[in-house]
Every structure is written in C-alpha cells, then in structure tokens.
Amino acid sequence: MISAKGIAAFSAKEPLGPWSFQRRSPKDHDVVIDIQFCGICHSDIHTVRSEWGDIQYPLVPGHEIAGVVRQVGPKVTKYKVGDHVGVGCFVDSCRECAHCKQELENYCLKGMNATYNSVEKDGKTPTQGGYSDVIVVDENYVLRIPKNLPLDRAAPLLCAGITVYSPLMHWKAGPGKRVGVMGLGGLGHMAVKIARALGAEVTVLSHSDKKKADALKMGAHQFVSTHDHSVFQELAGTFDLIINTVSSADLNMGDYFGLLKLDATLVSVGAPDKPLTVSAFPLILQRRNFAGSLIGSIRETQEMLDFCAKHDITPEIEVVSPKDVNTAYERVVKSDVRYRFVIDMKKL
C-alpha cells in the first residue's frame, strides 16, 4: 500500500481537516501520481455537506487533479515517470456497457467509479479524491496535460473545463450562435472563455452587477445582471443555447426559457440540492428544450485539454494552502470566488 496524506470531511457540519489513509499499490496498468494542485469544485461542497444525500465519512474530496507521474505499473504504455497528468471526476467505469464501448464512460450504464464518494473496481474500497498528496489511477482514466499549461491552471479544466466544453460542443456553439451563460463562477467563467474561442457570441447572465468588468475581460460580448428584471423582456427569444451553471435552484427558470429562440436549448449543468421547476408554457410556446449534461468522456476531456492548450485558455485562479480550504468553501458559497480556488497540495 502507499501512505497518503489528505484533507478530509468527517461529517456534514464539521470543518475539513488533515487525515492519513492508504492508496492501493500500483497494479499492472496503474499510474502513481504526485498531486501538485487540486481545484475546489462546488460539487465538493454539495457532497461533503450531504446536500446531495448521505455519504460515507471520512471523505477526501477533489476531482480537479493535476500532478506528475511518480511511478508506473509494469504494463503501462501511455505514461512515464515525470509526465504532467490530470485526473477528473471518475477513475474507472465498467468498460463493457454500450456507453463505455462508445467512449462515453461518463454515462456508464453501471455507474462510473467516481474519484471520491464511490468505490474502486473491487466494488468495496472507498475512492478518495485529490485533496491529497498522491493518487493511483488506471492509465486509461488519466489525462495528459499539455506542457504549455501550468499545472495550477490546468487543474480546474479537469471538471469545470470539461463540464462546459462538452455541452458547448454537443449543442454546436460556434460562429453565428448566441450563447448565454448563467452564473459566472468556476464553470461559468470557463464556459465564457471556451464559447468565445469557439466563435460564438457570448452573454453572461449574472445575479449581481459585480462581475461585469471581469466577464468582459474574459471575452464575453455582453453582460447582464438578472437583478434588473427588465433584461428578460429585452432579451426574450434571442439565444440559441443557454448553459446554466448556477449552483442554486433559487431561480425563476421560466424567465430563462423565455430567452431562448424557437427550438433552442437550455442545458443545466448546475446541480443544486433542490429541484429546478418550470411551468410547461415557456417550453411549449416556442418548442424549447430543457437538457442536462454530465462532465465529459476521457476522449473528450483530452480533446478539451488540447483545445485549451492550443487556444491558450486557462481559468482565473486563486491558489490557497490546504489549511485555508474551509475559508475557501465559505467564499465559494457566497459567490465570492474569482473564479476558481486551487489548493497547492505540495504544502500539505
């Protein structure tokens, strides 16, 4: 076994704190990764606070992992010691179902093995995430981080980046398409940068006017504060695609559906603890679509990393020490993150 240090949650209400645990010894196809940086995703907070349901504690969160290969198993062919690599939201999947065979492991019909709050392939060992110094992952679920992406800025791409890249590609954001981004947090700001690089016309829909200058600097063509309700009349029927990254269900979804053109789609990637509700009418009236999307596959995540490297797209980050994780959590919950916290795991 490999001894690991981590930052863990011990209950839904207590602050996170240090914890020591064991990683498996590398098997034939495993890669041992020295974790250098790990992003803080709002999903980490939803999970450790049991907002999505009961979980098993202690739990080490973190699925935006960037690091350097320390060791490889005897049959590993894709990576070697010293490579820059990443790990996202899952570390394995059944590899046999129709979706895994189509390289859509994120939609594995048996449920993928999530990076934390799940079990390893043995069906029993709890998985533990990236707020730690080392992780052991099968080479087929490891991503290559292009050399021109610094590891601290690459980390958030492994969840925030891919979660918005996937629906932007699936619903064909690009030249001539008007894309709205609800919420300018970790996911939202990556949606702005990626949609802009794809050639779309991008509007940020934010719940205050505080982030306007930042949004325009990131490449948004337009910024609207939804605090001023008149924007919903002014922009009615003008969007081809809206990506909802908001972490709260405290939204009048009907207002947002009214912004879509005929046949256009609003994709929710935000995963609040309470249901999103909408009357049938805004959907019926212009044959609008309400969709969801879950992270992305391994192939698509690699494609996104290469796309970001090519277009020089990286997140806006604030690097914090492991001891500051609880303060960072409070700031994320208050929408006071600019725009992703990344933990320097070397300081553990």
Ligand code: NAP
């Ligand atoms: P985040 O950094 O906290 O950003 C969320 C943003 O939502 C905030 O910055 C804020 O933007 C807006 N917001 C928050 N509370 C609001 C409220 N009461 N009313 C209106 N707007 C509000 O979170 P994140 O890490 O980007 O994650 C966003 C959501 O996506 C979370 O629910 C997370 O669990 C989920 N997620 C889903 C997937 C997936 O695969 N589908 C993957 C990762 C994360 P403004 O200040 O601009 O309004």
Ligand code: ZN
């Ligand atoms: Zn995430």
